[in-house]
Amino acid sequence: MDNNIKYVMYGAEEIERKVKEIARQISHDYQGKEVLLVCVLKGSIIFTADLLRYISVPVKMDTIAVSSYGNATESSGVVRLLKDLDEAIKDVHVLIVEDIIDSGLTLEYLINMLKQRQPASVKVCALLDKRERRKNNIIADYTGFIIPNEFVIGYGMDYNEDYRQLPYIGVLKPEVYQ
Numbered sequence: 001m002d003n004n005i006k007y008v009m010y011g012a013e014e015i016e017r018k019v020k021e022i023a024r025q026i027s028h029d030y031q032g033k034e035v036l037l038v039c040v041l042k043g044s045i046i047f048t049a050d051l052l053r054y055i056s057v058p059v060k061m062d063t064i065a066v067s068s069y070g071n072a073t074e075s076s077g078v079v080r081l082l083k084d085l086d087e088a089i090k091d092v093h094v095l096i097v098e099d100i101i102d103s104g105l106t107l108e109y110l111i112n113m114l115k116q117r118q119p120a121s122v123k124v125c126a127l128l129d130k131r132e133r134r135k136n137n138i139i140a141d142y143t144g145f146i147i148p149n150e151f152v153i154g155y156g157m158d159y160n161e162d163y164r165q166l167p168y169i170g171v172l173k174p175e176v177y178q
């Protein structure tokens with residue numbers, strides 16, 4: 001294992017079990033409907049790709065990119081749209097897919113923006129929830145794991161663009177970024 005990793009928080013098999021469980025809930029809740037997964041680039045790519053394959057109702061996907069991080073580990077609080085959705089979402093059931101919710105500012109911005117486009121519904125699915133860091137009252141409709149306030153990497157999540165390819169979710173040693 002990489003020397004900069006303090007410990008493995010969730011292994012690949014545990015993640016897979018959780019993703020399947022979330023996909024089952026989504027497939028149950030959206031019975032008779034089509035759902036659009038909105039992958040929030042770049043961290044959610046792997047989670048979205050895995051989730052998509054386990055959902056049994058009709059599903060489409062689109063991508064959106066925002067920037068909020070001032071430095072590598074602290075949100076600046078100012079969210080900026082970098083890439084919009086490719087398609088309109090009027091009357092569409094939108095499910096925003098996030099790898100992690102931290103301050104909640106990214107999601108607050110995205111939910112407000114997407115709701116203005118008259119979708120049929122907007123819900124949120126997040127693999128990880130660092131709830132104690134929240135600066136608003138955003139809660140996902142589907143949550144994988146509630147995690148403590150540690151900086152995590154892997155399964156799509158990065159530190160300075162590294163570690164996204166790890167098959168597990170690990171905790172970065174604080175001395176790496178402090």
Ligand code: PRP
Pocket residue numbers: 040041042043044066067068069075098099100101102103104105106107157158
């Ligand atoms: C991460 C994560 C969320 C956001 C959560 O993205 O994927 O989108 O931060 O933080 P918040 O709740 O404090 O707003 P990041 O900005 O690191 O970009 P990336 O997905 O491209 O790595």
Ligand code: 7HP
Pocket residue numbers: 100101102130150151152153157158159
């Ligand atoms: C964003 C983010 N990206 C990777 N790991 C974390 O712990 C994070 N919190 N917020």
